[in-house]
Structure formats: structure tokens, C-alpha cells
Amino acid sequence: xxxxxxxxxxxxxxxxxxxxxxxxxxxxxxxxxxxxxxxxxxxxxxxxxxxxxxxxxxxxxxxxxxxxxxxxxxxxxxxxxxxxxxxx
Numbered sequence: 001x002x003x004x005x006x007x008x009x010x011x012x013x014x015x016x017x018x019x020x021x022x023x024x025x026x027x028x029x030x031x032x033x034x035x036x037x038x039x040x041x042x043x044x045x046x047x048x049x050x051x052x053x054x055x056x057x058x059x060x061x062x063x064x065x066x067x068x069x070x071x072x073x074x075x076x077x078x079x080x081x082x083x084x085x086x087x088x
Contacts (some may be wrong), residue, residue, distance in 0.1 A: 001032035002052040002060075003039070005078050014077055017048070050080035 003015040022032025029035075032051075040046035052060070058075055063069040 001030065001036075002057055003032065003036065004050040004052060004076055004080075005039075006048050008048070008081065014074070016073065016077075021071060024031065047081075047084055050076050052076060 001022050003020040003022055005020060007013050007015045009015065020032075020035065022035035023030050024034070028071055036046070036049070036051065039049050056072065063072060082083065
């Protein structure tokens with residue numbers, strides 16, 4: 001499973017931290033459950049971590065240039081953030 005790790009600063013700017021392929025080397029845990037649980041144990045409780053859906057992963061892999069790739073990543077992060085802020 002692919003995750004996007006990001007930070008949001010006090011002015012609301014988003015900074016991409018990492019793309020994480022959270023599958024165990026042995027092929028165990030293809031959904032990255034263990035990594036995601038570990039990530040949620042951090043101070044921000046996983047707020048800066050977006051799980052990439054299968055559809056979005058296909059879109060990312062099909063992106064033709066860096067601008068399109070950036071827009072897809074931005075959309076994933078904003079949707080993730082919006083969902084998590086509604087819960088809080």
C-alpha cells in the first residue's frame with residue numbers, strides 16, 4: 001500500500017515529506033496495516049499521512065508530467081486533510 005506523508009505549516013502550506021510503500025519485504029501485510037498503525041502512534045496521530053487508494057495510485061502511475069503528478073498528490077492530501085479535520 002502506498003502512503004503519502006506530509007506536513008502542514010502554520011500558514012497552511014503543505015510540504016511533501018515522503019512516499020511510503022508500506023509492504024513488508026516478505027510480502028506480508030500488503031495493505032500496510034502495521035506501518036499505518038505505527039505511524040498513527042506518532043505525536044500527530046497520523047494526521048500527516050494519507051493512504052493512496054488503488055484508483056489514485058493508477059492515476060499517479062499514469063501521470064504524464066510532474067505538474068499532473070503534483071496536482072494528483074495535492075488532491076489526495078487535501079481530501080485526506082479535509083476528512084480528518086471533519087472528524088476532529
